[in-house]
Amino acid sequence: MVCIDEKIRSRSAKVGVVGLGYVGLPLAVAFSEAGFRVLGFDIQQKRVDLVNQGKSYIADVSEARLSSALANNLVEATTDQSRLGEVDAICVCVPTPLTKTKDPELAYVISESEAVSRYLQKGQLVVLESTTYPGTTREVMLPILERSELKAGQDFYLAFSPEMIDPGNKKYTIKNTPKIVGGINHESTKLAELLYQQVADIVIPVSCPEVAELTKVFQNVFRSVNIALVNELAHLCEQMGLSVWEVIDAASTKPFGYMPFYPGPGIGGHCIPLDPYYLANKAREYDFHTRFIELAADINERMPYYVVSRISDAINSKGKSLHGAKVLVLGVAYKRDVEDVRESPSLKLIKLLREKGANVSYNDPYVASVRISENNLRSVELTDEQLASADCVVIATDHTCYDYKYIARKSSFIFDTRGATRKLRNKNIIRL
Numbered sequence: 001m002v003c004i005d006e007k008i009r010s011r012s013a014k015v016g017v018v019g020l021g022y023v024g025l026p027l028a029v030a031f032s033e034a035g036f037r038v039l040g041f042d043i044q045q046k047r048v049d050l051v052n053q054g055k056s057y058i059a060d061v062s063e064a065r066l067s068s069a070l071a072n073n074l075v076e077a078t079t080d081q082s083r084l085g086e087v088d089a090i091c092v093c094v095p096t097p098l099t100k101t102k103d104p105e106l107a108y109v110i111s112e113s114e115a116v117s118r119y120l121q122k123g124q125l126v127v128l129e130s131t132t133y134p135g136t137t138r139e140v141m142l143p144i145l146e147r148s149e150l151k152a153g154q155d156f157y158l159a160f161s162p163e164m165i166d167p168g169n170k171k172y173t174i175k176n177t178p179k180i181v182g183g184i185n186h187e188s189t190k191l192a193e194l195l196y197q198q199v200a201d202i203v204i205p206v207s208c209p210e211v212a213e214l215t216k217v218f219q220n221v222f223r224s225v226n227i228a229l230v231n232e233l234a235h236l237c238e239q240m241g242l243s244v245w246e247v248i249d250a251a252s253t254k255p256f257g258y259m260p261f262y263p264g265p266g267i268g269g270h271c272i273p274l275d276p277y278y279l280a281n282k283a284r285e286y287d288f289h290t291r292f293i294e295l296a297a298d299i300n301e302r303m304p305y306y307v308v309s310r311i312s313d314a315i316n317s318k319g320k321s322l323h324g325a326k327v328l329v330l331g332v333a334y335k336r337d338v339e340d341v342r343e344s345p346s347l348k349l350i351k352l353l354r355e356k357g358a359n360v361s362y363n364d365p366y367v368a369s370v371r372i373s374e375n376n377l378r379s380v381e382l383t384d385e386q387l388a389s390a391d392c393v394v395i396a397t398d399h400t401c402y403d404y405k406y407i408a409r410k411s412s413f414i415f416d417t418r419g420a421t422r423k424l425r426n427k428n429i430i431r432l
């Protein structure tokens with residue numbers, strides 16, 4: 001029998017990717033481009049059909065790349081979990097959301113582990129990629145997988161390897177972003193390292209899955225805490241009558257010991273607003289309260305409320321009220337140049353503005369419609385009339401395709417939460 005390591009080296013191994021979303025689909029295509037046959041799994045029939053038709057729904061995967069993988073018979077997608085037995089390695093990229101009370105929701109990881117355990121084969125490598133708290137691979141996944149009566153580390157191999165992708169980032173991709181791997185034993189780490197060496201230039205083995213799990217969450221906590229720090233600075237700068245943008249630009253000239261983070265209307269996406277809670281929650285098991293995480297979450301989650309109160313004050317200073325005002329929000333994606341609206345602070349902003357009686361519309365070249373409090377809103381065209389008729393234009397996401405000079409020229413009043421207009425001199429612009 002040919003062992004999995006030889007199959008990986010000769011690229012005859014078949015790779016299973018479970019969860020064909022922002023993380024899974026680019027990974028599946030990367031393995032196919034390295035010459036592996038890939039079987040993608042998803043519970044959404046629609047996604048599976050689109051992949052099999054060569055139609056990409058993830059901006060980072062072009063249709064040309066997906067179609068070429070299909071033409072070479074290297075990628076296939078299915079909803080049939082019984083086919084998990086066909087592959088040599090299984091990379092699990094399912095969602096790890098929070099419950100309403102912001103506790104880790106591992107239901108996807110658990111149900112997928114149950115599916116894998118039903119079809120687990122001797123010699124298979126299973127890797128969890130979903131972001132989660134330290135201990136998930138060993139404490140949650142491993143016992144479920146061993147219901148198969150196969151022994152982890154001996155009959156099959158198990159590791160954690162966090163996905164580090166940054167959607168929309170053209171410079172750093174799976175290939176040139178170092179990949180961390182930590183297995184439950186030496187053999188598992190070695191196999192996972194070998195597998196990812198086929199798609200990533202640098203693979204960094206660590207001593208155990210817990211280190212790999214904590215590394216990923218720590219990276220996200222690092223961002224959350226630093227964003228909270230500049231958000232707090234933005235509050236202070238407003239009180240002091242200084243521009244936080246000018247301070248950050250000046251501070252960024254220091255070539256060492258400083259890294260710029262920017263304030264904004266809040267944090268969004270599937271990672272930064274959620275993952276720190278995974279660690280905070282786990283820490284309590286150790287009688288430990290992660291104060292930085294809680295403080296950062298508090299500051300960041302207050303930002304949409306702060307922005308709405310600043311908009312309300314600004315409109316008030318013009319002798320109008322937010323109630324009944326026409327507000328045009330530019331950008332509902334959670335960050336620039338992507339179409340992802342998950343946890344987007346713009347959605348919270350729109351909801352809060354509407355609750356205060358504002359008449360809110362939005363434009364986003366990447367997002368045709370959004371659902372806010374049971375209502376569907378459609379993106380309006382960005383015309384001279386839309387801009388001129390708004391009592392306030394809120395720059396909520398700083399997409400690079402926006403022509404900010406034009407927007408400033410046509411609008412009577414702008415509230416810029418992203419510093420997108422900081423190079424413009426215009427007395428009708430108020431910045432965070």
Ligand SMILES: NC(=O)c1ccc[n+]([C@@H]2O[C@H](COP(=O)([O-])OP(=O)(O)OC[C@H]3O[C@@H](n4cnc5c(N)ncnc54)[C@H](O)[C@@H]3O)[C@@H](O)[C@H]2O)c1
Nearest residue numbers: 019020021022023041042043093094095096112130131163
């Ligand atoms: N989006 C990012 O930028 C990013 C970056 C790094 C890490 N992560 C982490 O990666 C994980 C996945 O995130 P994502 O953004 O790709 O999520 P996503 O929602 O875009 O994709 C997840 C996919 O998994 C599918 N799915 C759910 N349960 C399944 C099951 N049992 N079997 C098969 N498919 C299943 C869903 O239908 C969906 O298509 C999360 O833990 C996230 O925190 C995300």
